[in-house]
Amino acid sequence: MHLKYEFSWYFIGRVLSYISPLLLIPILTHNLSTEDYGIVGTYTSLYQGLNIFINMSVAGAIVRAYMDKDIKEFNFSSYLFNGFFVNVLLFFLTLIPLFILVKLNLIDLPLIVLILIPFIIIFATFKSYKHKLWNIQKEALKYNAFEIVFGFCLLIMTAAFVYSLFPDWRGRIYAITLTELCFCITSLFFLFKEESVVFKFNKKYFIDIIKYGIPLLPHALGLLLIVSADKLLINKIYGLSNVGIYSVAIGLSSLLSIFTIPFEQALTPYIYENLKNRTIIGNVKYVVSFYIYILLCFITSLLLYFLLPIIIPFFIGEAFFPAIEFLSILLIGQIFHALYRYVIKPIFYSKKTYLVAICTLASGLIGIVFQIFLVKYFGMLGIAIGTTLAHFFSFIFAFYHSNRLYSMPWKIHLEHMKYIRLAFIKT
Numbered sequence: 001m002h003l004k005y006e007f008s009w010y011f012i013g014r015v016l017s018y019i020s021p022l023l024l025i026p027i028l029t030h031n032l033s034t035e036d037y038g039i040v041g042t043y044t045s046l047y048q049g050l051n052i053f054i055n056m057s058v059a060g061a062i063v064r065a066y067m068d069k070d071i072k073e074f075n076f077s078s079y080l081f082n083g084f085f086v087n088v089l090l091f092f093l094t095l096i097p098l099f100i101l102v103k104l105n106l107i108d109l110p111l112i113v114l115i116l117i118p119f120i121i122i123f124a125t126f127k128s129y130k131h132k133l134w135n136i137q138k139e140a141l142k143y144n145a146f147e148i149v150f151g152f153c154l155l156i157m158t159a160a161f162v163y164s165l166f167p168d169w170r171g172r173i174y175a176i177t178l179t180e181l182c183f184c185i186t187s188l189f190f191l192f193k194e195e196s197v198v199f200k201f202n203k204k205y206f207i208d209i210i211k212y213g214i215p216l217l218p219h220a221l222g223l224l225l226i227v228s229a230d231k232l233l234i235n236k237i238y239g240l241s242n243v244g245i246y247s248v249a250i251g252l253s254s255l256l257s258i259f260t261i262p263f264e265q266a267l268t269p270y271i272y273e274n275l276k277n278r279t280i281i282g283n284v285k286y287v288v289s290f291y292i293y294i295l296l297c298f299i300t301s302l303l304l305y306f307l308l309p310i311i312i313p314f315f316i317g318e319a320f321f322p323a324i325e326f327l328s329i330l331l332i333g334q335i336f337h338a339l340y341r342y343v344i345k346p347i348f349y350s351k352k353t354y355l356v357a358i359c360t361l362a363s364g365l366i367g368i369v370f371q372i373f374l375v376k377y378f379g380m381l382g383i384a385i386g387t388t389l390a391h392f393f394s395f396i397f398a399f400y401h402s403n404r405l406y407s408m409p410w411k412i413h414l415e416h417m418k419y420i421r422l423a424f425i426k427t
Contacts, residue, residue: 020151020152020155024158024159025248025252025315025316026316027159027162028040028162028172029248029316029319030316031163031167032167032171032172033241033244034241034242034245034319034320035241036169036244037245037247037248037320038235038241038242038243038244038247039109039113039169040169040172040244041231041243041244041246041247042232043113043117043169044228044231044247045231046114046117047117047121048223048224049224049228050094050117050121051121051124051125051220052217052220052224053090053093053094053217054087054090054122055090055121055124055220056086056087056090056213056214056216056217057353058083058086058087058125059083059129059132060132060216060348061208061209061213062080062083062129062132063132063135064212064348064349064351065208066136066137067136067272067276075198075202077195077196077197077198078200078202078205079202079205080197080198081197081198081200081201082206082209083129084126084197085201085206086206086209086210086213087122087125088122091118098118101114110169112170112173113173116173116177119181120176123181123183124184126184126187127180127183127184127186127187127188129187130187130190130194130195131146131147131187133191133195135268136268136269138269146183146186150179150183153179153182154179158172158175161174161175212351212353213353215353215354215356215357216356216357217357218354218361221360221361221364222364222365222394223364225361225367226363226364226367226387226390227387229364229367229368229387230246230371230383230387231243231246231247233368233371234246234380237375242380245320245322245323246323248320248323249323249324249326250330252323252327253304253326253330253334254334255308256297256301256304256335256338257334259296260296260300261338261341263289263292263296264293264341264342267289268345270282271345271346272349274286275345275346275349275350275406276349278406283408284409286408287410290343293338297338297339301331301332301334301335304331305327305328305331308324308327309324309327312324325380326380326381326384329385329388330387330388333384333388333390333391333392334391336388336391336392336395339395340391340394340395340398343395343399344359344398344402346405346406347359347402347405350405350406355405359394359397359398359401360394362393363390363391363394363397364390366390367386367387367389367390367391368386370386370390371383371386371387373386
């Protein structure tokens with residue numbers, strides 16, 4: 001499929017899939033109290049934490065293994081089964097620390113939420129196998145159709161629960177659980193149908209998946225610090241109600257991803273192909289696409305900065321209006337996160353995932369130090385600034401290691417112009 005058509009599919013898919021969480025904001029903010037919304041926000045943070053150990057980037061290992069599927073000695077269908085085996089094993093191992101959290105009453109969440117989280121994670125993990133494979137297989141239509149339908153089903157399920165049986169945090173959590181289960185089953189159906197999974201344990205594949213994922217545990221921990229430490233810190237200092245307000249601000253700032261993620265997803269298969277073949281045209285295309293990406297991020301964030309404060313009062317409940325205060329600084333953080341997602345791909349391709357761990361863990365620790373320091377002077381806004389600085393450092397570290405592994409022609413000279421022209425004519 002032509003790259004510009006793939007981008008169109010991803011853009012349409014991203015817009016449509018984002019409509020559902022966007023529509024959820026007025027539904028939740030008008031029907032849930034700030035404390036209920038705080039429970040949902042805290043659930044998200046704990047989900048991201050436990051997801052580190054259950055998911056362990058097995059789906060990422062599978063996507064990378066797909067690039068080697070034509071190697072004669074390699075059996076991709078068997079590799080898939082070993083991915084399942086790793087995730088199920090980690091699922092049971094993760095129940096131990098969760099039991100400790102419940103027993104010691106260390107997390108301020110209802111018991112049923114703590115019980116459901118590991119099941120939601122394993123459903124989402126299995127669901128992602130085929131979904132991510134469609135991306136690398138250049139099946140943009142299937143990839144986006146699945147994501148769009150999932151988003152709208154989650155919207156309908158949440159609205160049905162909130163307006164009828166569970167007009168509080170339960171409406172959101174129960175809807176997530178049931179929707180993830182249904183789409184996990186659907187995704188597995190297509191995975192077994194299209195990839196012919198072979199039920200055979202292979203020690204070599206098992207070790208390869210573990211070797212790919214274990215270095216990413218510190219990465220996931222760093223990512224958790226970046227995206228969750230702020231909400232946990234606000235919960236500790238300011239309470240659940242303020243977590244709810246801050247979570248709305250994060251949701252609004254993430255609107256930037258409607259425009260950036262389609263660009264990234266459309267380019268991912270081509271970035272991997274270039275890293276595999278290493279051509280001058282491919283290298284120049286990678287650099288030029290990155291510069292276009294920066295411009296897209298900057299223009300889109302400016303539009304959101306000026307438009308959202310006008311739209312917000314008509315869109316969210318009055319109790320959540322203070323979210324506007326954090327919007328500008330969180331948008332800057334979203335820009336750096338988008339750039340990070342672009343430059344980190346060469347590191348994942350190289351399988352030197354310990355470098356990813358260094359980037360994100362170091363950034364997460366730096367971010368939380370800034371959050372603790374700045375909250376004394378700027379309150380919750382200081383926490384938001386710390387989060388943005390964490391995203392900034394994660395991009396800088398990732399850019400350095402990525403370029404060290406695969407040097408790119410970042411300074412475009414006149415002799416590169418013919419390659420730029422050829423690169424974009426061919427796509």
